[in-house]
Amino acid sequence: MNTHADPHPPSSLPHGLKPMSGRSFNEPHRTATPLELLYDLTLVVAFGVAGGQAAHLMVDGHVVAAIIGFLFSMFAVCWCWIGHTWFSSGYDTDDWGMRLLTLLQMLGVMVMAAGMPRLFHGLPEGHLDNGVLVAGYVLMRVSLILLWLRAARGDGEKRKMALRMASLLILVQMGWVAMAAADLSLPTVVASYFVLFLLETVGMWWVARHYGPTRWNAHHMAERFGLLAIITFGEGIIGTMAAIQAVAAKQGWTFDVGMIGFAGLTLTVGMWWVYFTVPNAQLLHARPRKLLGWSYMHMVVFAAIAGTGAGLHVAAYLVEGESRLGMVGTVLSIALPVGVYLLMVYAIFVYLAPGRHRLYAGLLTGSGILLALAVGMAAAGISLNACLLVMMLAPWVTVLGYEWRGHRDIDARVAVAETETGGAMH
Numbered sequence: 001m002n003t004h005a006d007p008h009p010p011s012s013l014p015h016g017l018k019p020m021s022g023r024s025f026n027e028p029h030r031t032a033t034p035l036e037l038l039y040d041l042t043l044v045v046a047f048g049v050a051g052g053q054a055a056h057l058m059v060d061g062h063v064v065a066a067i068i069g070f071l072f073s074m075f076a077v078c079w080c081w082i083g084h085t086w087f088s089s090g091y092d093t094d095d096w097g098m099r100l101l102t103l104l105q106m107l108g109v110m111v112m113a114a115g116m117p118r119l120f121h122g123l124p125e126g127h128l129d130n131g132v133l134v135a136g137y138v139l140m141r142v143s144l145i146l147l148w149l150r151a152a153r154g155d156g157e158k159r160k161m162a163l164r165m166a167s168l169l170i171l172v173q174m175g176w177v178a179m180a181a182a183d184l185s186l187p188t189v190v191a192s193y194f195v196l197f198l199l200e201t202v203g204m205w206w207v208a209r210h211y212g213p214t215r216w217n218a219h220h221m222a223e224r225f226g227l228l229a230i231i232t233f234g235e236g237i238i239g240t241m242a243a244i245q246a247v248a249a250k251q252g253w254t255f256d257v258g259m260i261g262f263a264g265l266t267l268t269v270g271m272w273w274v275y276f277t278v279p280n281a282q283l284l285h286a287r288p289r290k291l292l293g294w295s296y297m298h299m300v301v302f303a304a305i306a307g308t309g310a311g312l313h314v315a316a317y318l319v320e321g322e323s324r325l326g327m328v329g330t331v332l333s334i335a336l337p338v339g340v341y342l343l344m345v346y347a348i349f350v351y352l353a354p355g356r357h358r359l360y361a362g363l364l365t366g367s368g369i370l371l372a373l374a375v376g377m378a379a380a381g382i383s384l385n386a387c388l389l390v391m392m393l394a395p396w397v398t399v400l401g402y403e404w405r406g407h408r409d410i411d412a413r414v415a416v417a418e419t420e421t422g423g424a425m426h
Helices: 034-059 063-091 096-125 131-154 156-181 186-211 218-251 255-275 280-286 288-320 326-352 358-379 384-391 394-419
Strands: none
Touching: 034 063, 034 096, 034 218, 034 288, 063 096, 063 131, 063 186, 063 218, 063 288, 096 131, 131 156, 156 186, 186 288, 218 255, 218 280, 218 288, 255 288, 255 326, 255 384, 255 394, 280 288, 280 326, 280 394, 288 326, 288 384, 326 358, 326 384, 326 394, 358 384, 358 394
């Protein structure tokens, strides 16, 4: 373990190059940097484009194509972000090299966002036009490869691990480029990309297990993931308001328009509250081996948050009279991502704090009943406003349960985790 008191040795320049010797797992007061927050803002653009494109396809009746394009885009962006976050948590030197390579990451996100419309537009015809999106993905991974090579040079203790990480990334990126250039059928391309995704995720897990663990800070990681969740929630609010304003411009500020905004905001605040009931930092610090699984599960969480925003866009289109999806499909476009989100937050907590969870199973069941009720109401021809009112209550079941009893149980589980032998060791 690196125990240097100062992870950033002095340099002749304010942001001159520093050796990436690695930061301590137990470094106190480790927080997100302004550069990391700036980087996260580019993901707002990508999430917004993915959600908007998915909503357009859904209201046109191309539901399967919308889901495929949305999941493909979200996974690609989130996975690159996670890789950079793992690295920066352990090696961020805030020198000009780190800043410029992070700029390259941000450029890659923007290129991916620019390529998303072409990807979505081709899917209904069975064509995967993803050359620009893959170019952005590879650009982000090139940045990470260079960072791992810097770490291999500066961190002798983790040199083998850093070189294996870089080698794995180089191999997989060659596969991405080959698949993007090949003229293959859509099923073949999708299957190939699934293999590449699997190779990269499993490969990183294998390298970390056999040559790691990687350097990272639990409180920093929890803050970074939490901040991205907040930003994603914010994108949903902004996107919802933009959609509402488009409807209001044609129909005026009616009760139906206002209800979409009220339900969207109430739903978003409830989902935000649910996320921060889980003490991720304390549990990760006590159980560091859970990091990889915890990170992977968050990709589904981020996709579900953005998917909820896309569903609210679909609801606005229905009110505007420009949707072929119908009432049931519109309600499902919101209820499904909300249900997936709640399920994954509970799954993350159970993963970090295993044991009997009767209270949480009951709360999750209550939320599921409300979501199913909203879908049933839509099938019965009840108004969208009433369905939205029921759906927005789903996360608040957990909020009330946490405030009533859950917080004491969670505190007890954190205490047990912190007293486990070796729990705080990396």
